[in-house]
Amino acid sequence: MLDTMPSSSSSSTTARGRPPRKTATLADTTASGDHSPDADQGLDTRYLESLLGYNARRAALSIIAVFLRRMAPFDLRPVDFSVLTLVAHNPGATSRQICAALDILPPNLVGLVRKLEVRGLVQRKPHPTDRRAQGLHLSAAGKRLQRSAQAEATTLEQDVASALSREEHDQLKGLLRKVYLHTPAPDIGSDPG
Amino acid sequence: MLDTMPSSSSSSTTARGRPPRKTATLADTTASGDHSPDADQGLDTRYLESLLGYNARRAALSIIAVFLRRMAPFDLRPVDFSVLTLVAHNPGATSRQICAALDILPPNLVGLVRKLEVRGLVQRKPHPTDRRAQGLHLSAAGKRLQRSAQAEATTLEQDVASALSREEHDQLKGLLRKVYLHTPAPDIGSDPG
DNA sequence: TATTGTTATACTCTATAACTATA
């Protein structure tokens, strides 16, 4: 849901990556021309940086950029990895469950699963009790790939958080979880339009 | 860059919102048809939740969902708000600078600015020294709207972080910033094809 | 030759409506 890359692998020399270096100096304002010296092109982004959403978005994009590169050899984008991992840890899970867990809409999952199935990584088996549903399972190849990818993700995690101490790392994840688990749900349907 | 909403306003009764309730109970494995009671649909997402990227993405999406709703009355999506705010705080800024600050590609900014211009919120004036560039400025209406929107964003910020103490809030932003400022840049071009 | 702003365009992601087959 946060992806942004050509599906093909081939370690892109093109991909966006580096967040713009911000060194806070106002643009040559029409009148007031008093800013920090080291601002080749930097704008004053201080207000935006005071917003959680802005920072979360920037952090997520940075991490994803790294993720995309490192997962390219597996030809897995974030969602693919998430689906694969979820199925690995929850054999027999249904599409419906995957959608709920990852906040993906059913129609958008269809294609994802189909690709994984075509690649021989995922298999569908009839659900034991509900004939409408299908249980998702990993093939042997799927299990191998998922294991490798998860190992890579774990390594990647350390690199991404290399600027953080172990404690900060845990704390950051905890705080993020707090935010998205508690965030005042958009009151779906509360609008007496 | 992280948006996801129809441009039209009208407080959506449809928008995605609530992150899936996760109550960690394995899916009914191939054989065992024994679901925990409170696991209507919950999958084991523990590994994904151990990843910073996953948590950052989820948090960002949650916040943006709220943002979209609250900014709907102003007909501003996150990027629009960012551009407007950047111009407000940096009168005379050029498209190039906006792009650098927000990590937007120039071709994609054109349409955004044009819309804001058509709405009478933004004006372009010739750059004082560079005849190629154009300085962006807010009209009176633009300033008013930006002020209102920024006030709303500030209020929103408090709601979003309502689960956090003041200290946690600051800490979270600091940690996120640390991550995306330090994240090992994807070494563009480091790949000896 | 490099850069600003731009057009055109392709590809991906996200969302809705509507259908089927089961429940």
Added chain:
DNA sequence: TATAGTTATAGAGTATAACAATA
């Protein structure tokens, strides 16, 4: 009537190539 999976499709978001004007 409601739900699981699906199709088709519309709409944002994101990316590249290429051009004119200027530096």
